[in-house]
Amino acid sequence: MANKGIKRTAEFYERLQKYILTPAQLKDNGFPEFVPGEPDTVTMKKSDTFLQNQCSNPNERTCVRCANRFLISNNGKIRCQHHWGRSFRNQPFSGCGCRSRSKGCVIAECHVYEDNKFTDVHGYVCTTEGTGVEEEPGVYALDCEMVFTTAGSELAKVTVVDQDLKVVYDKVVKPGNRVINHNTRFSGLTEKDLRGVTTSLQDVQDDLLRLFNDKTILVGHSLEHDFLVLKLVHRTVVDTSVVFPHRLGRPYKKGLKKLCEDYLGKRIQNKVGGHDSAEDASACMELMQKKVRMSSCY
Ligand SMILES: [Zn+2]
Ligand SMILES: [Zn+2]
Known part of the structure; x- marks a missing residue:
């Protein structure tokens, strides 16, 4: 059984290869990358909203x-x-x-x-090289929830699911600054959820660097936003907002909710209490599984 599982993971990993963002796509989609010669500083393409709002x-x-x-x-x-x-x-x-x-x-x-997502360019970590050939880099989907603090938008929850949609990591995170709005409608988080939480962004970074290596395929929807709040540089990315583009092209993007209705015949993000990061991460994984199945039919 275990062997079968490994084979299945390896197959999915191979079939996702053609959807991995190129360095140019990573840059164009606003993913953070280290400034050459400055290991503690990242740069990223600024969003139009950020530029207009300056x-x-x-x-x-x-x-x-x-x-x-x-x-x-x-x-x-x-x-x-x-x-x-x-x-x-x-x-x-x-x-x-x-x-x-x-x-x-x-x-x-x-x-x-x-604005802190684009101006706070320090404190980033980077996934490191896998150590052995026997080590499976794996395929995971990731989704973060953010709250608004005095510093701007900060990480408040991160969820990772594996290929079988099993939640392998799920942490509520204490933001580094005072929360001014819980963004509940989107984050699904309330003041109560964050009460007593001590997990810091650095704790999460440490955990994720143990879970992923640089070859791990991370799947998500507009993952650049997640990486900016996680302060993570990772270059093996499959992004459903790129794989399933808007018919009008960029800068338009199809929302994850719409993609799920169109391709999975499934309604998500309907909960009154806000979005659910496990549901969103699973939806991205399912979309890619569907895409791989669809493309193998031709
Ligand atoms: Zn306002
Ligand atoms: Zn309105």
């Missing part, structure tokens, strides 16, 4: 939800009225379905920002 005043930020500019010292005094999701080219908002440019349907206590 403020010349260092005490000012642009809210990633309502797009208003505000002074950090005033945050919490002004409420944040926004919609869920995004609205491209005057289309209704992807999350709540409200008309573009209409008054926000959700009111939050404060504004939130995530």
Whole structure:
């Protein structure tokens, strides 16, 4: 049985090879990479939102939800009225379905920002070379949940599933800074979930470096965001947002929820309590299994 399992993993690993992002694709999709000659500094392509939101005043930020500019010292005094999701080219908002440019349907206590994903370029770790030939690099799917803190967007949960959709790693993480918004609608996390948690980002980095080596195929949806909050450099990536592109091409991306409906006939992200990282990671793994099966039919 064990041999059969190893053979199956090796087969899947081989068949995923053609979907592994090239160095150019990693760069174009915003994955972090070390600056040559500076082992403690990474660089990444900045997102359009980040570039549009940049403020010349260092005490000012642009809210990633309502797009208003505000002074950090005033945050919490002004409420944040926004919609869920995004609205491209005057289309209704992807999350709540409200008309573009209409008054926000959700009111939050404060504004939130995530420029730290692009400006905090230190503290990264990198997967290392596998040690022996007998060691299976493996295929895993990964998904992180983030919360908003005084520093920006930070890791609050990470889940890894294996090829059999079994959860092999699942940790709630204590963010490095004070949480200002739990982002529950997306993270599925509440204040209660983080209470008493002591696992740090560094603990998670150590664990993941033991679980993966540089040949491990990591599967996920827009994994660059996960790597930015995990502060992880890894170059063997299969990204479902690239494998299943939007019909209009970049910068448009199909959401994971839509991909699951289209290709797996399955509804995900329906929970009232927010997204579930195990569900999202499993969905990515299932999508790639489906893709591999579909491509072997031709
Ligand atoms: Zn709305
Ligand atoms: Zn806001």
